[in-house]
Amino acid sequence: MSDVAIGIAAFPVMLALILSRVPIGLAMFGTGFLGLVLITGDFSLPLARLKNETYTTFSNYSLSIIPMFLLMGNFAAQGGMSQALFKAAQSWIGHRRGGVAMATIGACAGFGAICGSSLATAATMGRVALPELKRYGYPPGFSAATIAAGGTLGILIPPSLVLVIYAILTEQNIAKLFVAAIVPGLIAVVGFTLAVAIYVRVNPEASGTQPRIAYAERMKSLAKVWPVVTVFALVVGGIYAGWFTPTEGAAVGALATGIIAWRSGGLDRRGLSSCFNATARTSAMIFFIILGAAFFNGFLALTGAPQQLAAWIELRDLNPYLVIVCLLIMYLLLGCVMDSLSMILLTIPIFWPILLGMDFAFVTMAELHAARFEDVVASGVKIAPDFLDQVQATIAAGAELTREQLRELGMRGVNDFALERINTERLAIWFGIMVLIVVEVGLVTPPIGMNIFIVGAMDRTIPVIGIYKAIWYFVASDLIRVVLLFAFPVLTLGFLSL
Amino acid sequence: MSSKSAALRFHNLLLLIARRLTFASGVVLLGVVAVTCLSILGRSLSGFLTSPFADTNFPTVANTLLALGIGPIRGDYELVEAGVAFCIAAFLPYCILTQSHAIVSVVTERLRPATQQALKLLADLLLAIGFTIIAIQLVSGTISKFLAGQTTFLLELPVWTAYALCSAGLMTSAICAWWLVIARLLETFGHDPIMADFREVDT
Numbered sequence: 001m002s003d004v005a006i007g008i009a010a011f012p013v014m015l016a017l018i019l020s021r022v023p024i025g026l027a028m029f030g031t032g033f034l035g036l037v038l039i040t041g042d043f044s045l046p047l048a049r050l051k052n053e054t055y056t057t058f059s060n061y062s063l064s065i066i067p068m069f070l071l072m073g074n075f076a077a078q079g080g081m082s083q084a085l086f087k088a089a090q091s092w093i094g095h096r097r098g099g100v101a102m103a104t105i106g107a108c109a110g111f112g113a114i115c116g117s118s119l120a121t122a123a124t125m126g127r128v129a130l131p132e133l134k135r136y137g138y139p140p141g142f143s144a145a146t147i148a149a150g151g152t153l154g155i156l157i158p159p160s161l162v163l164v165i166y167a168i169l170t171e172q173n174i175a176k177l178f179v180a181a182i183v184p185g186l187i188a189v190v191g192f193t194l195a196v197a198i199y200v201r202v203n204p205e206a207s208g209t210q211p212r213i214a215y216a217e218r219m220k221s222l223a224k225v226w227p228v229v230t231v232f233a234l235v236v237g238g239i240y241a242g243w244f245t246p247t248e249g250a251a252v253g254a255l256a257t258g259i260i261a262w263r264s265g266g267l268d269r270r271g272l273s274s275c276f277n278a279t280a281r282t283s284a285m286i287f288f289i290i291l292g293a294a295f296f297n298g299f300l301a302l303t304g305a306p307q308q309l310a311a312w313i314e315l316r317d318l319n320p321y322l323v324i325v326c327l328l329i330m331y332l333l334l335g336c337v338m339d340s341l342s343m344i345l346l347t348i349p350i351f352w353p354i355l356l357g358m359d360f361a362f363v364t365m366a367e368l369h370a371a372r373f374e375d376v377v378a379s380g381v382k383i384a385p386d387f388l389d390q391v392q393a394t395i396a397a398g399a400e401l402t403r404e405q406l407r408e409l410g411m412r413g414v415n416d417f418a419l420e421r422i423n424t425e426r427l428a429i430w431f432g433i434m435v436l437i438v439v440e441v442g443l444v445t446p447p448i449g450m451n452i453f454i455v456g457a458m459d460r461t462i463p464v465i466g467i468y469k470a471i472w473y474f475v476a477s478d479l480i481r482v483v484l485l486f487a488f489p490v491l492t493l494g495f496l497s498l
Numbered sequence: 499m500s501s502k503s504a505a506l507r508f509h510n511l512l513l514l515i516a517r518r519l520t521f522a523s524g525v526v527l528l529g530v531v532a533v534t535c536l537s538i539l540g541r542s543l544s545g546f547l548t549s550p551f552a553d554t555n556f557p558t559v560a561n562t563l564l565a566l567g568i569g570p571i572r573g574d575y576e577l578v579e580a581g582v583a584f585c586i587a588a589f590l591p592y593c594i595l596t597q598s599h600a601i602v603s604v605v606t607e608r609l610r611p612a613t614q615q616a617l618k619l620l621a622d623l624l625l626a627i628g629f630t631i632i633a634i635q636l637v638s639g640t641i642s643k644f645l646a647g648q649t650t651f652l653l654e655l656p657v658w659t660a661y662a663l664c665s666a667g668l669m670t671s672a673i674c675a676w677w678l679v680i681a682r683l684l685e686t687f688g689h690d691p692i693m694a695d696f697r698e699v700d701t
Contacts, residue, residue, distance in 0.1 A: 021606045021614075022621045023599035026628050033631075047631075051639030054632055055664050059583035061575055067527055067585055244538050247578070251534035258531070276524030277517070277592065284593035285600055287586045291632075339600050447604040 003039050007303030010035050014296065015337070024342045025285070028292035035299040049298070057291050061247060062168050067283040068250035069159055072235075072257050073115035074275040077124040079261035081228055085110040086128045088221040095212040098200035100136045101146045104129040105192045108150030109185070110225065112157035113232040114257060116164070117282070118340075118443055122151025122451045126458050136208030140459065141466020142199060145444075148451035148467065149192055149474035152440040155340070157185035158236050159253070161286075162340050162436055164246065169348040172428045174246040175239045180429045180492050181436070184485055188437075191477035199473045231256045286341060293345035300350070310354045320358040321486075324431065327351055328438050328482065335442020339450065343439050355427060362426040362489065363498065368419055369401045371498035372411050381410070426493050433492045434485050441478050444471050505684055509595075509692050512677055516591040519670065523588035530581040537574040544569035573652035580650075580660040587667025594625070594674045597693065619682050626675035633668040640665050 001009070010031050017027035036046040057063070076082075089106035093099045108125050115121050126147045133143035155162050158178035167174040200207035231253060239249040261267045267275075300306055313323065334343050373395060377383070383391075391405055406414060443451045452467050485491050502510075544564060546552060552560040571577070593599065606617055643658035650657060681692040 018602050019605045020617050020621070021601050021603055022624055023601050025599060026621075026625050029628055030624060047635055050632060050635035051642060054636050054668065055583055055639065055661055058586040058664060059579040059660070061579055064530070064578050064582035067582060067589075068531060071524075071527060071531070243542075248534050248538055251531045252538065254531045255535050258528075272524070273517075273521055276520055276527075279524065279527070280520040280589035280592050281596060281598040283586055284589040285598055288590070288593070289600060337602055337604065342600060448602065 003303040004305050004308050006035060006038055007300050007305030010296075010300070010303075019337065023288070024338065025288035025290075025292035028289070028296040028342075028346065030292075032292065032295035032297070032299040035296075036302070039299070039303060046295075049295075053294065054291060057294060058287060062164075063287070063290065065164055065247040065250045066161060066286055067279055068247065068254050069116045069161055069164070070120075070279045070282050071275065072159075072250060072254040073117055073120045073154075074278045075254060075257035075261040075267075076111065076114045076228075076231075077120060078264075078266040078271050078275055079227075079257060080264045080266060081114070081225070081257075081260065082107065082111055082124045082128045084221075084224040085228060086125070086132070088218075088225050090132070090210070091213045091218045091221045094210040097209060098196045098207045099209055100129075100133055101138060101142070101196045101200070101207075102193050104133065104143075104146050105150045105153075105189060105196065108147070109153045109157055109189045110228055112154040112185070114159075114228055114235075114253070115154050116159040116161040118151050118155040118440060119282075119450060119454055120278070121154025122148055122454050123458075125150060126455045130455070130458060136210060137206075138208060139203070139206050139466065139470070140462040141468075142203075142206055142470040144452065144455040144459075144462050144467045145470035145474060146192075146196065147455045148444045148449070149195075149471065149478075151451045151454075152443055152478075153185065153188060153192075155440055156181060156188055156436060158182065159250070160436070162344055162439065163432065165290075165341060165344055166348060166432045166435070169344070170352050170428045170432065172425060172432070175236075175242075176425070176496070177429055177432055178236050179240055179495055181433055183491055183494065184433050184437070184481065187481055187484065187491070188478075191481050192474055195473040195477040199470065227256075227260045231260075289342050289345060293342070293349075296346065297349045306350045306353060309350065310357055313354055314357050320355075320360055323354070323358065324434075324486070327355075327431075328434060328486075331435055331438040332441060335439055336445070336447060338442070339448070340439035340442065343442075344435070348435075352428075355431060356424065360423055360427045362423050362430075362493065363419065365416075365419055366395070366398055366400045368414060368422065368498060369406075369411075370395045372414050373401070373409065376409050376411060383409070422498070426489070426496065429496075430485075430489050430492050434482055437478055437482050437485070441475055445475060503690060503692075505681060505689060505692050509677070509681060512591075512674055513595050515670070516595050516674065519588045519667070520592045523585040526581050526588075527585045530578050530585070533571055533574055533577050533581075537571040540568055541570040573650065576650045576653050576655065580655070580663075583660060584663045584667065587664040587671075590629075590667055590671040591674045594629070594671055594678065595693075597678075599625070615682075615686050619679070619686060622675070622679045622682050626672065626679050629668065629672040629675045633665065633672040636661065636665045636668050 014027050014031040017030065018024055022030075033046045036049075037043055086103060086107040089103035089110070090100060093102050093106070096102065104125065107129065108121055111121050111125055115124070129147055130143060133146070134140065158181050160178070160181060163177050163181060164174055167177050234256060235249045235253040238244055238252065239246050244252065258267070261271070331343060331347070334347070338346075373391060387408060391401065391409065394401055394405065401409075443449060446468055452464070452471070456462055456464055456467065547560040547564050547568065601621075606614055609617070640658050640661035643661050644656075648657040649655060678693065685692060
């Protein structure tokens, strides 16, 4: 068998292992390990790799953001902020039709702003919102679906663990990805709220409301959520402004939520211990998957299969946008058998090179010239009037500046390389946010739907079928959002300047 | 149950060790958080003290403070890296004992109970073998680092100590993984349940 054939054959083997209940990280690790043995002929290479790879993976500075973000989220859960967020959202919109469910969505979004994990958001908000939804007479299936869907906001609204991993794999700026996720996150909140509104109109018996609350009262409840706003602004703003690295930002966030949890009295020895335990289980799980994926991808790269695939696709000269659509659909399907992080770790190293080989013109050379020219004008450099007119005419016509004009203006570094870097960054951000949404759909749809399991486990009387019936309203909202983001890249990329 | 079986007692003992280890590494993680935050604080302070504003308004104070060593913590990245590596390795036993690794059970839960049990046993066995290989190779890596006498760049800490701490975590993990195989075998052949389903207890 050729190396490429071994590489291709490794996929069904790994999937078979995963489907027979072998831990995902182990399945990747084992397949990668044996694959390396097969193509190199003996055990020495994989064994030699293992001497250092475990430590270098565990000690990777960029990856050390993971346990710290997890700790931050667990502290936030312990600090009673979910309660404050829900109360605040409830006091503002609880009296509307479907208001308590809408408040749940709002509170989930707020919690997502300080927690980077979907499961933790669903679990934490579930504890607070589920009893309230029950009290106001919402059907149990719909209540659970609302929380499960709201939980996915935890990962869409920055900070987000999946986005961190994606950024590392595609070598992109984490801060920019975080900021790019804000508008799609807000669209998600609006979309889920609309989903609730539609549901309660289709099922009028489903909407309990609470009495209207006075504005003074509402303001008071809003004042209690200031720590959430502060922590979010500090962490995401601080990373974006460059005050600290993303890892340092996670540490600052963990400290801040830790202090809040401590002041609220939630951090006695038991509370601390439960925070550590939750952090431990998820961190260890994630790092084991990362180690396994690194092994698998290292093996795969050695077989040359991804390069062959990329070359094959390039030869077909496919429409790049069509390729993106196919990849997104594939993520939706893969989401039925895998968790989001494993999917990203496994597929991005294969798909990203394919996308890199394609031509996505988010920004044209003429646009780049125009933007740089404005910088030159703004910098107040003296330009001869007739030359200025000439350049402005060129730009107004939407054409690229000539070599002479560029030299005359002193615009350096405005070359194909710079343009490609800009377009690559935009592609990475645009694609990444869409992938983030489609992989999250897998968390709320059968057959695995981890978020649904988590919420379902809190109240065993909720019929799972009922959750699945109601979840489609939210999944539809997810899919519409992906289509929107696909059709209008400006929604994700609008904040980037040239 | 009046008298707990030896197997259950051993399981609980391992679990206790894993929990203690998790708590200890949680404290280490807090330390990492503290070092990072202090370093940021020191960095911003020294940035402020060396600014023209400080230099014109209170040069003596600024220089004294700077001379006292206010600034980013030297080698903070190295401490973060070593600390987090230890945490992850020490978190693993708890993750293994509580069976928290990501799995896909959609397909298998439709199979006959006996087949399911066999597959679980197989997965446990593979996990134990995997962790044994990882642990042994890490120990071997530790020995090479020790022999090479490699130190970290800024703090000049011997790299092998960080490796050794990680190895301890992974060896414990391997032991826990093998215990799961034994416990599963005991359960398969009629022993009372040993491994409680943690997925449902504390989320």
